[in-house]
Amino acid sequence: MAAEVGEVVIVEKVQAKHVDTVSDRVRREVLSWFWVILAFLVIEGGFVQARVIPSGSMEQTVLIGDHLIVSRFGYDAGIPFTDFHVPLWRNPKRQQIIVFRAPLPGNPDFIKRTIGLPGDTIDIRQGVVYVNGKALDEPYRNQPPNPMENRPAITVPPDDYFMMGDNRENSYDSRYWGFVPRANIIGTPEVIYMSIDAPEEVWEPGHVAERFGTYFNALIHPREVRWRRLFHTF
Numbered sequence: 001m002a003a004e005v006g007e008v009v010i011v012e013k014v015q016a017k018h019v020d021t022v023s024d025r026v027r028r029e030v031l032s033w034f035w036v037i038l039a040f041l042v043i044e045g046g047f048v049q050a051r052v053i054p055s056g057s058m059e060q061t062v063l064i065g066d067h068l069i070v071s072r073f074g075y076d077a078g079i080p081f082t083d084f085h086v087p088l089w090r091n092p093k094r095q096q097i098i099v100f101r102a103p104l105p106g107n108p109d110f111i112k113r114t115i116g117l118p119g120d121t122i123d124i125r126q127g128v129v130y131v132n133g134k135a136l137d138e139p140y141r142n143q144p145p146n147p148m149e150n151r152p153a154i155t156v157p158p159d160d161y162f163m164m165g166d167n168r169e170n171s172y173d174s175r176y177w178g179f180v181p182r183a184n185i186i187g188t189p190e191v192i193y194m195s196i197d198a199p200e201e202v203w204e205p206g207h208v209a210e211r212f213g214t215y216f217n218a219l220i221h222p223r224e225v226r227w228r229r230l231f232h233t234f
Contacts, residue, residue, distance in 0.1 A: 047073050049187065051099060051109070054203035057165035057172065058111055059142050061097070065203060066229065067194035068111075070099050072187035087183050092117075092161060094131070095138075097234055100163070101184040104177055108205055109186065112173050113140070116162025123153035124175075127168070142167040151175060161185070191233050195226035 053066045062068070078085025092098050092114040099111045116122045121132050127145025129136045146169065156162050160179035165171025174180065198214045201207060218224045 047071070048190075049099075050193075051111070051189070052203050053111065054108070054200060054205075056170055056200070057167050058097070058113070059167045059170075061113075061140050061142075061166045062111065062189070062192075063195065063226070063229070064200050065196045065198050065226075066192050067196075068189040069191045069193055070187045071190045075185055075187045087185070091182065092185060092188070095136075095140075096188060098161075098163065098188055099186045100180050101186065103180060103184060110163070110173075111189070112163035112165050112171070114161055115164045115174070116156040118156055118158050118160060120156045120162070121153050122156065122162050124149055124151040126150065129164070138166075140166050143169060159183075189234050191231060192229050193231070195229040197224050197226055 049070045049072060051068045051070050053062050053064055053068065056064050074088050074090030076085055076087055094114055094117055096114045097111065098114050099109055102108065102110050115129060115136070116131065123130050126147040127149045129138065149168075154162075156179060159182045161182070162174045163180050164173045164175065196214060196218050202210045202214050214224075
């Protein structure tokens with residue numbers, strides 16, 4: 001029989017309670033880690049990388065033990081931990097600091113300053129660098145020009161760059177191994193996020209235990225950290 005007017009009918013719907021199983025928790029954990037890894041691959045592959053300086057070729061601009069954030073944006077994109085990469089639209093400017101894949105097999109990535117652009121003529125007279133016949137103003141150099149250094153004029157080929165370290169007397173650069181192809185360029189440093197005063201060999205590839213020991217020592221002895229260099233931008 002139909003309910004009378006004014007009579008309130010309450011219908012309760014009881015829903016079965018969902019049981020959170022082990023498989024559900026595993027699936028959520030895997031999914032969350034998938035997004036974390038994907039974000040890492042995208043950021044590392046096309047936006048920024050963290051690098052540490054293992055040599056003194058760029059002193060005093062960049063010191064051994066400086067930890068850098070390197071921007072890849074517009075310069076290079078690739079898949080981390082593989083050799084796959086694609087050069088992008090940005091090109092280095094003269095005197096810009098650049099991180100690039102070493103043109104010599106078996107060497108780690110280099111960090112140097114861009115001295116010669118494609119088409120430039122470079123020569124060195126008594127330690128002074130001349131670009132297209134004009135002396136290059138280099139206030140960043142670690143020491144005065146070496147009057148004993150003279151090198152004949154060379155022209156930078158298309159899509160290549162001539163790189164030199166700021167610490168000219170201790171830099172293995174384009175003077176010795178030639179030009180850097182545009183395809184080798186990774187990016188440019190943006191900021192120093194950490195700087196630790198430690199021996200050069202600590203930061204070389206393969207010294208994982210020594211590196212972790214250095215970080216631990218810096219926690220115990222904060223004076224090992226070069227605090228004034230933190231957050232220095234380029």
